[in-house]
Each structure stands twice: as structure tokens, then as C-alpha cells.
């Protein structure tokens with residue numbers, strides 16, 4: 418054997434020994450998680466056990482990213498541990514996660530990015546259906562889109578929080594890459610129609626006007642539905658993501674056609690319980706104010722005086738009456754924090770209504 422072949426064989430033996438150690442350690446970790454489940458069940462007999470612990474998972478992933486020695490990036494290493502934890506959690510209790518479907522949407526990709534691939538992901542036809550699935554207990558958690566960097570807030574999600582008892586338990590961001598795709602069997606046919614979701618058409622408007630001007634654009638309920646139609650209908654194409662292309666066997670004619678290179682969508686994790694502090698959190702509230710001069714100043718001044726940073730403020734028409742507004746506010750900190758608690762007491766004094774949507778770990782992945 419040549420020197421290179423001898424060295425290759427030695428390295429592969431070393432990799433085999435390391436893989437055995439990794440497998441033994443992951444198995445030991447999984448047994449610990451099973452023991453954790455027993456402790457959780459014994460802690461509050463007869464009460465709901467929340468096996469999924471968002472705050473603990475955020476702490477684990479943050480520590481992994483911060484202590485990662487390389488050569489893998491912190492993101493890559495955290496994603497590996499994300500999957501290990503997902504498998505451990507499934508040993509404790511298989512999680513049913515409802516998401517805005519159908520299968521192949523960016524929301525499914527966000528759900529799998531946040532929870533890992535060992536969950537049972539359940540597609541629902543609309544955002545309100547995702548809320549109802551979690552409210553009824555049919556799903557443990559839900560994943561819904563809340564804002565896109567190009568198109569702004571998803572109003573249906575914000576409006577659902579006005580009436581839903583659910584809490585925000587987490588957040589996850591996804592870089593959104595849109596591709597123009599066709600069925601391989603129709604690849605040589607002239608494209609006379611392009612299917613996509615309204616948000617995707619808006620995020621790719623300039624590219625379409627430049628490269629596919631004049632072709633009919635038909636809005637459908639989701640990018641996955643667009644891919645399904647393009648797979649079936651000759652002469653049509655879809656604008657959708659990688660998951661949809663793979664799911665429906667479509668070929669990409671043009672990749673990453675979104676107009677803004679940083680095109681990102683933020684998703685919320687919704688659930689039935691409040692999340693304890695993880696040490697790196699944010700909070701969301703809904704506030705309705707009397708429609709009078711200085712109302713917005715009265716609402717925002719306490720954030721300044723208590724040194725709390727706002728990360729998002731949106732207004733929505735109030736369901737209670739014309740010209741009254743509801744403010745959807747995200748800010749840094751956890752509602753258990755002393756300064757945040759004092760801030761919310763002050764806001765509560767000024768507001769017509771204050772609804773605490775939840776405190777949750779700032780997204781790690």
C-alpha cells in the first residue's frame with residue numbers, strides 16, 4: 418500500500434473510534450433525558466407536564482455556540498445539538514407541532530429548524546387553524562409567520578393574539594430564498610403562467626418585472642400549493658423554496674430571485690404555558706390606548722424611563738371601535754425582570770387594556 422493509503426486507513430480507524438465514543442455519549446445523554454422525564458412527571462403528579470423547555474434548550478444551544486472550538490462553525494455545531502436534543506425530547510414525549518401548511522412551506526422549514534426533525538409536524542390550512550389546533554390541545558405548539566423583512570408584519574397573526582389565550586413561547590428566523598421552478602417533464606415548454614403566494618410575488622417583484630415581464634402571475638394559498646400546480650400543469654412555473662422544490666420534484670430555472678438579499682421571515686412559537694427566563698429573552702404585549710393627544714408618548718415614555726429597549730412596535734385597528742388602535746410591542750427583557758415588571762405596571766395604569774403575550778428566549782439558531 419502507498420503511504421497515502423496507509424495514512425487514509427489510519428485516519429478512518431481513528432474516525433471509527435471517535436464515532437463509537439460519540440454514539441456512546443449521545444446514548445448516555447438520551448438516558449439522562451429519559452430520567453429527566455421521570456423527574457418531571459413526579460414533580461407535579463396529576464398536572465400537565467411540559468416536557469419541552471424552551472428556556473433550557475436556548476441555554477444549551479447558546480452555550481454550545483459560545484464554547485464551540487471549531488473547525489465547524491458555531492451555527493453548524495448548534496444545529497447538530499439541536500437535532501440531538503430533538504431526539505432526546507422525543508424520548509420524553511413526541512411533540513406534535515402545528516404549522517401553516519401545506520407541507521413544503523417556509524413555515525414547516527422554520528418549525529423543523531426550531532424544534533429539530535424528531536417532532537411530528539402537522540400542516541394546517543390557515544393561521545387561525547394553527548391557533549385553534551394548539552388551543553384545543555391537539556398540538557403541543559404551533560409555528561406561525563409574524564413578519565417579513567421586505568413585506569412587514571403578517572397582520573392575521575397579530576390579530577389572532579387579540580382573542581387567543583395562547584402565549585408566545587419562542588421565535589425563529591429563516592432566510593427566505595425564492596426560486597423559479599418547473600417540472601422537468603415540462604422544462605422545454607414556454608412558461609405562460611407563474612404560481613406563488615402573494616408575499617412571494619411581492620418579494621420577487623423586481624426580478625419578475627426584469628426577467629419574466631408579461632407572464633401571468635397567479636396568486637395561490639401557499640408556495641407549496643404553487644409548486645404542486647407547477648408539477649401538474651404544463652406551461653406553468655412556481656416561485657417557492659427548496660423544500661417545495663424537493664417535495665414536488667421541480668427543477669430550478671433561477672435561484673434566489675428575491676429582490677432583497679437579506680430577505681428574512683420571523684416566525685413565532687405559540688403554546689399554552691408561560692416560559693421562565695433563559696437569561697437572554699424578549700417579551701411581547703398588546704396595548705390599547707385611549708385615542709387622545711399624547712397617548713403614544715404616554716405609552717412609550719415608561720420604556721425610556723425604565724431603560725427597556727423596544728425591538729418592534731406595530732399598530733392594528735382595534736376590534737372595539739373605529740379609530741381606536743391596538744399597539745403590538747416587542748421589547749428586550751423577561752416579564753420576571755424587576756425593571757420590566759415595574760414598566761408593565763406603569764403601562765397598565767395608562768392603557769385601556771394591556772395583554773401580556775409572553776416572554777421567551779431570543780432566537781438562537
Ligand SMILES: O=C(O)C(=O)C[C@]1(C(=O)O)C=C[C@@H](O)C=C1
Nearest residue numbers: 453468469470473474502505506
Ligand atoms: O433539561 C430538560 O428539561 C430536558 O428535558 C432535557 C432536554 C435536553 O435534551 O437537553 C430535552 C428537552 C427539553 O426541551 C430541554 C432539554
